[in-house]
Amino acid sequence: MYLGSKPSIEKFGWRFLTSSTWDPVQEIFGALPIIYGTVVSSLLALIITLPLSIGVAIFLAETAPPWLEKPLSFLVELLAGIPSVVYGLWGIFVLVPFLRDTVEPYLSDKFGNLPFFTGAPYGFGLLAAVLILSIMVLPIIASISRDVLRSVPQSQREAALALGATKWQATKIVLKDAMPGIFGATMLGLGRAIGETMAVTMVIGNRALISPSLFDPSYTMASVIANEFTEATSQLYLSSLIELALVLFIITIIINGLARLLVWSMERRWKAS
Amino acid sequence: MKLRNVIAVLFLALAVSSVAKAQLQLNGAGATFPAVIYSKWFDEYKNLTGVQFNYQAIGSGGGIRQITEGTVDFGASDGPLSDEQLAEVKAKQGVEVLHIPTVMGGIVLSYNLSSVSQKLKFDGSVVADIYLGKITKWNDSRIAALNPGVTLPNKAILVAHRSDGSGTTYIFTNYLCKVSPEWKEKVGNNTSVNWPVGLGGKGNDGVAGLVKQTEGSIGYVELAYAVQNKLPYGLLKNKAGNFVDANFNTVTEAAAGAVKNMPSDLRAIITDSDGKNAYPIAGFTWLLIYKDMKNETKAAALVKFLKWAMEKGESYASGLYYAPLPKQVVKLCEKKIASITSNGKKIK
Secondary structure, three states: OHHHHHHHHHHHOOHHHHOOOEEOOOOEEOOHHHHHHHHHHHHHHHHHHHHHHHHHHHHHHHHOOHHHHHHHHHHHHHHHHOOHHHHHHHHHHHHHHHHHHHHHHHHHHHHOOOHHHOOOOOOOOHHHHHHHHHHHHHHHHHHHHHHHHHHOOHHHHHHHHHOOOOHHHHHHHHHHHHHHHHHHHHHHHHHHHHHOOHHHHHHOEOOOOOOOOOOOOEOOHHHHHHHHHHHOOOHHHHHHHHHHHHHHHHHHHHHHHHHHHHHHHHHHHHHHO | OHHHHHHHHHHHHHHHHHHHHOOOEEEEEEOOOOHHHHHHHHHHHHHHHOOEEEEEEOOHHHHHHHHHHOOOOEEEEOOOOOHHHHHHHHHHHOOOEEEEEEEEEEEEEEEEOOOOOOOOEEOHHHHHHHHHOOOOEOOOHHHHHHOOOOOOOOOEOEEEEEOOOOHHHHHHHHHHHHHOHHHHHHOOOOOOOOOOOOEEEOHHHHHHHHHHHOOOEEEEEEHHHHHHOOOOEOEEEOOOOOEEOOOHHHHHHHHHHHHHHOOOOOOOOOOOOOOOOOOOOEEEEEEEEEOEEOOHHHHHHHHHHHHHHHHOHHHHOHHHOOEOOOHHHHHHHHHHHHOOEEOOEEOO
């Protein structure tokens, strides 16, 4: 990838990461808005989905009666198996009209003075992408977290309950044990969100733009590559796209590294305590 | 042991069958837009002669890359190669590449205005200014001036464009460059550009989806796609000053209008073309053929196929929603095809 992106690296240097013009005609390539779109959409999706999916996992692993747990688990896993194009289509035909006609007018009406909810409500845009991503990531985090919670020895729960803990207090203890696993699940979910291409590109509006507003179109790295690679005819254009892939790869490595570091420091703290 | 025997037999069977089928196969790759008619041609031609084609619709950019690297027998592209690209092929492969136009496509402006029932009229500068973000409302005085008697709603215009690199975008932006100096200076002409406004949809279906879903939107899609999906689209004012509806006849007429200025290498862009009824946003799609080929059997087969395509193949075009080449252009192509050689020798 480095070799492939060499012409672009030599031409633009760091400006590739800091400039915000993506202009295939003039052959000026700056990836900042695209990197911004990728990171913001993934992080926001994670923020939305994390409490939900951990809630689902706790419910499935700890409190759900068996007759409900089986079909529910099956449904959650089914959600993980839906191809992303189908999510994208659902986004276009269900989510986007709903956002355009109901959610976005409401938000701009009530919170219109915040910069996050300004601009024309088209439905397509960052908000739609964030919601689609959070729905796609939910089953991954939820089903892995459920398995992690299950793998905590039953004796832990029994011990807590025997000491007079309430059900919720016992669950908290179990959660603490399962934390590294849940964290790993979250990272896996984040990985999927960052790399997701099809469903995102179908609803995000596809314009390299940095805007605080969730209503505005945005762009992600994976979408840009998928969209423009087949027709990128010039050497520099092609190598800029490959450099984009390189950046995506590096960001993934950084996130993974940070996650490892966090897990490692958590484990050390526990061992000490 | 048993399983291994079974596998061995399977492999043997596969090998035998592929030897039995070993016949001439020509490999090609490139544009997706003409892929439908190309596969029809290849299929018909295989029934006639037994020559097999393997065409991969990987996009014009891919087609140009493959022909530059010499990994295919022919390429296909919706945009002509630039002079630098031609020089690169010459440097890498040692031969020239010929452009052979095959069929044509038009690009229409589709819109979604439920309150307007008749076809809206546009002209080049209005379209350019809509896409520049200078005209933002449907009841803008300049749109109203082109459409007397139509009550236009006081609605914001949502601009939709292609997000993926595409020959359609190339032709559309080429047209905008011709009709608007400001567009030429600020945005320019390519398979994807830095759009000043609007939302991007992936593929014709993506743009059509944006338009269908959003009241007050406008987007450009291929004529064939618009016809197949019954999208409403506007009339466009051409160079001669007439408002022209896009259909296969008016697109073909655009090519006819361009014949007299046709460059000898057939790399003609036919947007904003002369001709009373010429539709202004139209373009060729080309097959890219090496002028001289090493493999004589392949060269002969390819030349025969091209001749067949020009004589018989064109008649399939309109049934598959492509505009056929006008007679004058077919003649130019046939001359070009006759100039293809194999190892320096003419092909009979």
